[in-house]
Amino acid sequence: MATQTLTRTRAEQATDATLPIVLRLSPVIEMTADQFLAFCEMNDAVRIERTAEGELELMPPVHIDTGSKELDFAAQLRNWARRDTNGVAFGPSAGFTLPNGAIRSPDASWIPRSRLAELTTEDKRGFGHICPDFVIELRSQSDSLSVLRTKMEEYIENGARLGWLIDPQNKHVYVYRPNSEVEILENSDTVSADPELEGFTLELEEVWGQPF
Secondary structure, eight states: OEEEEOOOOHHHHHHOOOBSEEEOOTTTOOOOHHHHHHHHHHTTTSEEEEOTTSOEEEEOOOOHHHHHHHHHHHHHHHHHHHHHOSEEEEOTTOOEEOTTSOEEOOSEEEEEHHHHTTSOHHHHHSSEEOOOSEEEEEOOTTBOHHHHHHHHHHHHHTTOSEEEEEETTTTEEEEEOTTSOOEEEESOSEEEOTTTTTTOEEEOHHHHSOOO
16 A cells, blocks of 8 residues: 555546536526525436535436445445444435535535434435535546546535545545645555544455455
8 A cells, every 4th residue: 555645647547537527507596595496306316416616516427337346435434433423424316505505416425413303394305415524536537637636625624523435437536635635545445434433344355346
């Protein structure tokens, strides 16, 4: 395993994909939070996020191998959260309204129960006004690495204490923490969430390999 600080190489720039598809609505359409929720419900075959500037980012369903990998690490987080009992784990269908106004749906996330208790009933039924303490994003073959990096920085700027960007194409895990340089773990078998999520270690064997 090797650890290094984050640098952007020309090779990575050259391999960036074109997703997500971005729809710019303003100033023609100004969509309220309720309208955005209804729009997502009407188009539930597509994963939709909204940027702080009001742009819609559309992501079609992932390939089946990526879907299997997402389920694997989400299940690992859920199983740990059930044992730990101090917080709740969420999958990729959960949407969160960040302090900057963006609405994001990380591939997996975790929030302490003490913070969830502060949410209103309306928040719990919609895209809650809260940034997860911990987020994981998994890069699929069609994802732009630069877009995902920007998204991870946004989570940290809006209150996340720990974030992992997992890139199976290069077998890299980018580790984000507030006020810290981004680290890259190369070809690691595991990655630990200590001290933010004490005792949680993600096994990466299924993520790096072919799930079937």
